[in-house]
Amino acid sequence: MISIEHTLVSDEVIDEQFVCDLFRCKGGCCVDGDAGAPLEDEERDRLREVYPEVKHFLSTEAQKKISGDGIYAYDQEFGWVTPVISSGMCAFGIKDEHGIVKCGIEHAYNAGKISWKKPISCHLFPIRIKKSKSGKTEYVNYEPRPDLCKAGCKLGKSLKVPVYTFLKDAIIRKYGEAYYEALSATAAYLSGK
Numbered sequence: 001m002i003s004i005e006h007t008l009v010s011d012e013v014i015d016e017q018f019v020c021d022l023f024r025c026k027g028g029c030c031v032d033g034d035a036g037a038p039l040e041d042e043e044r045d046r047l048r049e050v051y052p053e054v055k056h057f058l059s060t061e062a063q064k065k066i067s068g069d070g071i072y073a074y075d076q077e078f079g080w081v082t083p084v085i086s087s088g089m090c091a092f093g094i095k096d097e098h099g100i101v102k103c104g105i106e107h108a109y110n111a112g113k114i115s116w117k118k119p120i121s122c123h124l125f126p127i128r129i130k131k132s133k134s135g136k137t138e139y140v141n142y143e144p145r146p147d148l149c150k151a152g153c154k155l156g157k158s159l160k161v162p163v164y165t166f167l168k169d170a171i172i173r174k175y176g177e178a179y180y181e182a183l184s185a186t187a188a189y190l191s192g193k
Contacts, residue, residue, distance in 0.1 A: 004182050005175070012142035013127060014187040017156035018163045024151035027101030029125050030093040032148055035075040036082030037090055038121040044080055046116050047071045050105065053113040054092065057104040062091040082119065092118075123170040126152070127163065162187065 002009040030037075039047070051071055055063055065085050075081045083091040093101045105118040117123060126144040131137070142163050144153055156166065164171060164183055172180045 002183070002186055004179060004186070006136060007138045007140050007175070009140040009183065010142055013140060013163050014183075014190060016142055016153075016163050017159070017161055018126060018142075018144065018149070018152050019156040019159055019161050019166050021151035021155045022100050023098070025148055026099055027093070028148045029145065030101040030103065030122075031087065031089040032145065033088075035078045036073065036084050037092075037119045038078050039072055039080040039082065039119055040121075041080070043119050044072050047082075047105075050108065050114040050116055054105050054108045057094055057107050058092065059085070059094070061085050062093075062104075065091050117173070120170070120174050123173060124167060127167055127170070129174075 001011065002014070048071055051066070055066070058066075062085050065083050069083055071083070072080050073083050085091050089101060090103075092104045094104045094107060095101055103118045103122060105114070105116070108114045109117045121128070126142060126149055128141050128143045130139045130141070132139070156163070164180075164187060168180060171183065
């Protein structure tokens with residue numbers, strides 16, 4: 001474990017290699033799970049704020065689900081999460097012409113409709129963050145799904161891209177530039193470079 005600020009980062013974040021291979025996994029992380037995407041407290045407000053611009057990109061089923069049940073839901077295990085539709089896909093997921101599930105929120109962001117990219121838990125995946133019971137420490141773990149992320153693990157190894165490098169933008173978005181620089185310097189030190 002690596003201690004940076006208020007986090008404990010698992011060694012795998014530095015040691016393992018990963019690059020999403022969307023053409024193989026088809027964005028399955030937006031479909032395969034026990035609940036929708038975990039949301040931080042302030043992200044619930046952001047979802048309410050951006051939804052009017054995002055909803056036009058979503059399926060009719062997703063719009064009905066959100067209209068009936070709300071923009072987010074509470075899960076006993078994961079806390080506040082995005083809702084899911086009947087297929088198990090996140091209600092904010094949209095399929096492109098290749099059958100790849102992508103984020104409707106991110107689609108609206110890329111179209112210049114909103115300034116918020118998507119929930120940080122989605123941006124960071126396959127890094128997952130868990131808070132300590134006191135809430136003072138965050139555990140930053142590399143947790144790819146064994147079958148679903150197999151292609152991403154293989155692609156990362158072939159390209160020799162460490163997890164923390166692949167997720168640089170997401171890590172900076174979550175913790176800031178100085179945090180990422182500390183993580184990168186630690187990785188360089190540990191690898192002897």
